[in-house]
Amino acid sequence: MNITRILAPNPGPFTGDGTNTYVVATGGEAVIIDPGPMIDAHLAAIREAVEGLKVVGVLVTHHHLDHAPAANPLAGELGVPSYGYGDYGGFQAISAIADGDGVRVGTEVIEVLHTPGHTADSLCFAVSDGVFTGDTIKAGTTVVVEDMSAYMATLDRLAALAPTRIYPGHGDVIEDGPGVIDDYITHRRRREADVVAALAGGPRSTEDIVASVYPGLDPALRPLATQSATAHLAKLREESRVERTGVGWALR
Ligand SMILES: [Zn+2]
Known part of the structure; x- marks a missing residue:
């Protein structure tokens, strides 16, 4: 399995250096994860990264504007489905996927996890090498949480998955997945204790x-x-x- 990270040129307070788009390739096939906003130079970089590969789908971690807008145009151009939670927050994936589903690419199956918290439609995608987390776990910038109960349950679930690597929606690839998930859990528990203490x-x-x-x-x-x-x-x-x-x- 070959994983390529392509950084979109959309830096900002919530996006860090920009959105990470990933190309996951195996056996001559590929999927694109989170193609990001409609930025011509970025779309050109994605096209270049999939050259010579048969793209079988475009996956979307959640509807936010720094992740999803290019998904349907790019999927249309490539003649493949976009895969996401479904119709939510102004983004409608062509093909709705749910927890436990699999998306086949080459000889591998990408496992879909529904991981609400950052948003209700947040998905993570697990592969043999690790997990793609969108904004559920990011490197270097704070995760904004809409639903804290759901988010803490999601973190526990990711901890149980114990992914070696984490491919975040923003920031560098995380090599110590379990350690970082643990830090996230500790941080949220501490904040909760601070609120109670207040x-x-x-x-x-x-x-x-x-x-x-x-x-x-x-x-x-x-x-x-x-x-x-x-x-x-x-x-x-x-x-x-x-x-x-x-x-x-x-x-x-
Ligand atoms: Zn987001």
Whole structure:
């Protein structure tokens, strides 16, 4: 199996150096994972990377604009299906795939894992060599989590998979998969404990909780920190560990 990473020229605060597009080739066939935004130079680089290979599909980890927009145009051009969660968030894969499905390429089968958390439609793709994680695990930039309960369950599932390598949607390929997944789990548990600790003295507003959990926070990062704290609070509320009060939140 030959895995080529092609970096899209779309750097930014959430994309790091840019989106990673991958070409997974084996036995003369290939799939393209996350072709990214419609950028001519990037599409040209992808075409060059698959030259001489029979492309059998375009896989999409999730609907976000830095991952999915080029998928259907490129699949159409190549005369193959795009594969993704289905119709979600403005992106509709030609062929919907679900947890446990397999996408055959050459002599290998890419295993589909439904891994919600970053988004509800997030998928990971496991191969013999490791796992493609989209934005569920990234290298060098923070993962924004929509659903913390789902995300922590996803991390536990990836930990059980114990992939040697992780091919993230952004950043360098991770050689110590299990170690990095462990770090992610530790980080989220610590944040959750920080949120609980922030409420130990009595009810507080979300704003106060954010100030306590992220001391010295760069104001530019406040929306992101607030989103993260809110996701933790929603998870704790589902678990009946916190409740809404007049000012914001309280321990139960
Ligand atoms: Zn994303």
